[in-house]
Amino acid sequence: MGLRRGHRARPGEWIIEKLIQAVGLSTIGLMVLILVFVGREALPVLMGRINTALVQPILPSKEIDSIPRDDLRSYLELSRSQFEGMDREMLMAMMEAREEGFRDIPESFRADPDSTVNTADWRQLLLPRQWTGYTRPEFVWQPVGTIHKYNLVPLLVGSLKVTLVGLLFAVPLSLGAALYVSQLAPVRVREWVKPTIELLAGIPSVVLGVFCLLVLSGLLQSLFGYQFRLNALVAGIGLGLTAVPLIFTIAEDSFTGVPRGYVQASLALGASPWQAAWQVVLPSAMPGVVAAMILGFGRCLGETMVVLMASGNASMLSWSLFDSTRSMTATIAAEMAEAVSGGGHYRMLFLLGTLLFAISFVTHLIGGRIVRRLRRRLGGVA
Amino acid sequence: METPTSRSIPAEDALDSESPSRTSPPAIETKDLCLSYDEAPALRDVSLSVPERQVTALIGPSGCGKSTLLRCFNRMNDLIPGVRVTGQCRVGGQDILGDGVDVIGLRKQVGMVFQRSNPFPMSIRANMAYGLKLQGLRNRVEQDRIVEESLRAAALWDEVKDRLDRNALELSGGQQQRLCIARAIAIRPRILLMDEPASALDPITTMRIEELILELRRDYTIVIVTHNMQQAARISDRTAFLYLGEVVEFDRTSRIFTHPRDQRTEDYVTGRFG
């Protein structure tokens, strides 16, 4: 048998290998696709191309000849080809129609400064504004009524608030349990506690939501006696429960991954199991712990159903844990059904989605980097 | 045969003077073969001729490159990323290092047995038939005939003939290794590479494997890597001593163990290091 044939002898196999490679590489494409198709709908907002002002300024038709043609075209919202196909008479007629339409808007409305505001402008998205009827400048997300207000700050704060509560609940409990299970518990306890806690991962968040909504909320209210039954505390604890299995599993794995020799060496030097766990295992498993917390953060921030059901969903800006709260995820879930496809509200929800995507991306990036650096420095196991 | 520089291996003349089959071309022949992993050299200017139908042993301390050299002969080093090979390596007179070489065809001619026995987790019969099916042999009768023949050649037939459909992992360690040898010879290679085939086995099983190698020597060219010098002395016709990626000495086995020319060889075979 001759040896000089190479892969050309097996073209079928070569093609299949290329296909396998193509499928593998398409994962990157998929990731880009997600970014593109979530970002695409939000792009007009980011580029400042959206004007949601109810009452647009009017260009007087008398001045038609003095207006630059491009301004005129965008004022009349015409495409280039449409615009070229029109003569002066038609343009004039359209401008007059706009003026007429303007005159038909009730005086009270035209006088309201809010009605000329482009609520999709970045200032309105991020800065407070004293809307008509308000006594002071406020951050308002209120995409219903005549003037849709799209201030993102209450949602950002809401998301952060519930996430922090969730982490404050989940991190100490998960780390404590992981330390106990991996280092201190008798083997028999360990063997059934670990899978039991990991069972939490299999509970759908909507069921956790039911639990928070109907059981936990009442319990906590009677315990603390606050005003709103559904609030950031209830939602946060629910979120924490969704993050527990993730944090617990990673932390437990990295505790177990600490070489037995470290522990035995420190026990041999006269340390108690607790000292070994606290002074040897925990520090050398730090990369894993940090990774667990960062991923837990991402998990809490991105969780939807629990917050949607248990937080009360009032989109007011407040740092109080006992106020009803609305997160970015819950806002998307609750409002997409009523948003008109392609409209301002729709795009704003996609903007929230893009933001969530960006945060999860950065979280992943930073998390990975911190873990790698810590691992190098500590030589521990993540 | 010409050796280009002073770096020639003394074995050349020894080979010519002592080889019983000096007319037949060497089964494997390398010239200035160099190999590096990610720039770190593992083999330097290896030039040697492996004669046909003899047992050639590669010995040397661990990390000397003996396994690496063995794996050059069937291009198993291709699996490791970052490997660079230069020089020449011929099997049956044909260069096997080029990009255009049919590696798959090469491996059908050059069988290999590994340090850890690695039977597939399937029936003994399926293990044996695996290579045959790859060759396109679908005829069951023909398959069974070759399976029996190969198992007999590996001195395993009597032990397994009643349980060919049992899982190969149920066999003992020595039986598993002999199965791997049988599996390798089922596809009728010309050369059999063995990478420390008995290092994981107990002495009695090792003895059986050695007997088997001496049997197989009649039909196959065998290159065996071993860290066990007694083993090399017992079963091989020729021995190459490798040290730090170089072939220090290559000669008849009896010469290597009784009158080594190089001090390092002497130190090694007398157990002063390694």
Place this chain on the structure above:
Amino acid sequence: MRPIGESRRLGRWGGPAGIVGLILTGLATLVLLAFLVALLTTVLSKGMPAFSWRFVSTIPRKDFFDVDSAAILPMVVGTSLRVLIMTVFVMPFGVITAVYLTEYADPASPFTRGIRAAIGNIAGVPSIVFGLFGLGFFVNFLGRGLDGLTGSGVPVFGRPSLLWASLTLAVMTLPVVIVATEESLRSIPSGLREASLALGATKLETVWTIVLPQALPGILTGGILAVGRAAGEVAPILFTGAAYYTAELPGRLTDQFMDLGYHVYVLATQSPNVDQTAPILYATALALLVLTLALNAGAILLRSRMRRNLREAV
């Protein structure tokens, strides 16, 4: 874990600090277990009374809040169908990607690192963002594009449907399948691959005849985990296929469907009388819980058995 050399001075648990530490970590474990037990017993005890064969096997009337006639057959069917169709898409894609990563890709190449980064990122993307993606890409872009091509006046593909929801879930669970498959591929001893290659098998033959059959339990585990994860997810299907109510069971890929998880949400938040409808809410939640927990338990069992077999084999 018993100490090897007990310290005389500090006692067995290492003095007050050790005892406090032990109590605190043990307490943390107990609190987590308590939450789990409370949740499970609540759903079980309040869900069982309304749970019956009739409840699972009949189609409810339009007013599904009516306690006496409430049933969940369409939701069970819808949820099952969407995870089934998802599996059809995600398994080949995920397994092939994992095969590429473990068997073919050069680990140092920027493409490989890119693929790993992409998988990690997709795993971290919030589920609601997948919902947006499904709406923006599958429903609006692909669906409307298909409608444009077929020239149908009424939207057939360009609206939420079983197909789009399943595809959205397939994208979401892709990392689960890839990671599980990779793990099981890596656990296969390289000696088996070498043996096959040394017998003159090509790489593809080796993968197909040796590697994949060996990895099957792990691949299966990945599939079950993905199904378990997807079955309980609601956010990704909110805009891509789940319906508040449909009169009939879904019959075509382009139909909308009722979903167990979404139904739990509807019953919990839109009920005219929460106390009155609580039994059916809990019964529905129980059905969903049983489904997902069974899948997860199955995956855990399969995985631990696989690991044990592997340890014995090595």
